[in-house]
Amino acid sequence: MEKVTVFGAGSWGTALSYVLAQNGHDLLLWTHRKEQAEEINNHTNERYLKGVQLPDSIKATADLDRAVAHADIIVLAVPTKAIREVSRDIRARLSKKALFVHVSKGIEPDSLKRISEMIRDEIPAEFIEEVVILSGPSHAEEVVLEHPTTVTAACANTQAANRIQDLFMNSYFRVYTNTDVIGVEIGGALKNIIALAVGITDGLGYGDNAKAAIMTRGLAEIARLGVKMGATPLTFSGLSGVGDLIVTCTSVHSRNWRAGNMLGKGKSVEEVLEEMGMVVEGIRTTKAAHQLAERYQVPMPITQALYMVLFEGVKPELAVEELMGRMKKNEMEDLVDLL
Numbered sequence: 001m002e003k004v005t006v007f008g009a010g011s012w013g014t015a016l017s018y019v020l021a022q023n024g025h026d027l028l029l030w031t032h033r034k035e036q037a038e039e040i041n042n043h044t045n046e047r048y049l050k051g052v053q054l055p056d057s058i059k060a061t062a063d064l065d066r067a068v069a070h071a072d073i074i075v076l077a078v079p080t081k082a083i084r085e086v087s088r089d090i091r092a093r094l095s096k097k098a099l100f101v102h103v104s105k106g107i108e109p110d111s112l113k114r115i116s117e118m119i120r121d122e123i124p125a126e127f128i129e130e131v132v133i134l135s136g137p138s139h140a141e142e143v144v145l146e147h148p149t150t151v152t153a154a155c156a157n158t159q160a161a162n163r164i165q166d167l168f169m170n171s172y173f174r175v176y177t178n179t180d181v182i183g184v185e186i187g188g189a190l191k192n193i194i195a196l197a198v199g200i201t202d203g204l205g206y207g208d209n210a211k212a213a214i215m216t217r218g219l220a221e222i223a224r225l226g227v228k229m230g231a232t233p234l235t236f237s238g239l240s241g242v243g244d245l246i247v248t249c250t251s252v253h254s255r256n257w258r259a260g261n262m263l264g265k266g267k268s269v270e271e272v273l274e275e276m277g278m279v280v281e282g283i284r285t286t287k288a289a290h291q292l293a294e295r296y297q298v299p300m301p302i303t304q305a306l307y308m309v310l311f312e313g314v315k316p317e318l319a320v321e322e323l324m325g326r327m328k329k330n331e332m333e334d335l336v337d338l339l
Contacts, residue, residue, distance in 0.1 A: 005071035013077030015140035080106030087122035130160035137247035183235030192282030194218030195256035203264020
């Protein structure tokens with residue numbers, strides 16, 4: 001039994017708490033809202049997981065001191081934009097080393113840092129046993145129904161990855177390991193951009209041909225940038241690459257697809273965010289990916305088109321026209337470049 005604190009009581013943080021509690025670990029779930037902690041202690045979290053009865057063994061708190069003191073393993077399940085703030089709050093209360101796991105998917109605009117890099121920026125090395133990334137095709141709504149789910153625990157330190165594999169793995173939640181931290185983080189972050197784009201094409205009524213095209217060429221963009229940043233090409237054919245891309249682009253549970261769908265139907269970014277009422281990681285990540293493409297001189301036409309829609313006010317129909325009117329090229333150029 002491990003002593004684990006999950007920071008962030010949204011849908012994913014709550015679903016992972018469900019897995020950990022069922023696996024018999026000493027689990028504490030932290031939320032910054034006292035009323036949400038009280039609701040979870042009464043075994044529901046209706047805003048994020050409607051109709052789900054949570055196990056009695058999930059204990060929630062809004063007390064940061066208690067949350068940090070409890071943990072040998074810290075799971076960060078907060079949005080990318082909150083990673084630094086929550087990491088600083090944890091750092092101020094740490095008195096011993098902890099194994100950190102992050103389960104968010106994004107890149108910080110301007111600094112262009114991955115989440116594991118942001119955590120190491122904020123927490124001194126003497127308090128970090130290791131940072132492991134848990135990522136893959138996984139919707140919280142299906143995990144709490146105990147539907148079969150597979151994810152990857154990524155860390156250059158294989159012992160740390162194996163420990164997290166053992167922590168989460170059970171009969172319906174299968175965990176693989178991977179040493180390619182860059183590839184797993186980039187794949188998990190950038191698939192949200194492609195899901196937004198797929199949502200837009202669906203909202204425009206373009207059908208399955210367009211969806212398949214965006215997903216396939218989107219994966220090429222993700223791999224192109226990831227490899228330039230130091231990732232292993234094969235990672236993008238795995239769970240945190242094509243696997244996560246498929247589920248995020250095709251599922252009714254996907255926030256990014258739903259947001260893109262509303263954009264395709266004519267709503268503004270502001271209207272979409274207000275109606276969603278939850279974080280849409282792909283919007284923020286689009287800005288960061290646009291900056292990364294410029295830094296590394298990597299062509300990312302889908303990302304560029306989405307950036308124009310989100311931040312420059314270009315109509316989705318015009319962005320699609322521009323994508324389709326690009327200069328002709330050989331489909332295998334990307335594969336040759338990667339190899």
